Amino acid sequence: MTARIIDGKAIAADLRARVAGEVARVKRDHGLTPGLAVVLVGNDPASEVYVRSKHKQAQAAGMGSFEHKLPADVAQDDLLALIAELNRDPAVHGILVQLPLPKTLHTETIINAIDPAKDVDGLHPNNAGRLAGGFAALAPCTPLGCIILSKSVHASLEGLNAIVIGRSNLVGRPLLQLLLNENATVTIAHSRSRELAKLCAQADLIYAAVGRPEMVRGDWIKPGATVIDVGINRLPTADGKTRLVGDVAFTEAAKVAGAITPVPGGVGQMTVACLLVNTLRAACAIAGLVKPAV
């Protein structure tokens, strides 16, 4: 068997186009321009790339996009003051503080300061709790993207056996909740789980969100399963550069799986597209409009 490659790039482009259509509609019909504020502390090169991409894509979707760059040694109170200002700003509907933050800052305090209605990263405890309770919530973008990619293969996830490997607040835990909302049967694995290969062998859907290059092997996978690889790992190459690999041994896995996401070109593409979705949804909710069609 050769797996179908799930084209995250094309699916994300389609999603961005649908967001842009809805943004144009709410502007025209309601005079509302959804606005995204991204806060970058320090100059981590990878974070700078992500922030640029978020800014560019928000603008391309017709949204307001506001970038705030602060020095790595910014005082926590100054960052909190900026968040308070963004919470009050009527042009801002989504606030994202790019993580990781420098060690001098207390990430939890910073996240908790964001107005939950504007928490488009879905990390505020109000949103995490609402999601866990099965209530409407702003959910983290990467897991949202994983669900959309899964649904590009399976019209419904109901009754499917899913395994999520990784239990971070950013990916694994919210993905578990979103899968439950889809009525999948979910196992969540982590560094203390035993016999991971056996757990994977039961799964119709495998989500790898670990941060360990090519950990999930081809012979762990049930023939025909759908494999969504969240991992982004940079490996050095012989010529001194780096190459990206996922948490799944792609070549082996593609011989067994029914469908699989590549790295790059899979989940990564969806994360920013889903950030735009969350910003649009937050803007509509704050303005008291019905939920948009994306």
Ligand code: NDP
């Ligand atoms: P974290 O480091 O926060 O979490 C990793 C998880 O993997 C933990 O729950 C850990 O378990 C688990 N784990 C570690 N080793 C093993 C093991 N041997 N077997 C089973 N589970 C293990 O990472 P993130 O969730 O933030 O990210 C995971 C990966 O996804 C990374 O490669 C990251 O770069 C990528 N990523 C990609 C995004 C995208 O847009 N495509 C967005 C966000 C992340 P424990 O809890 O027990 O420590």
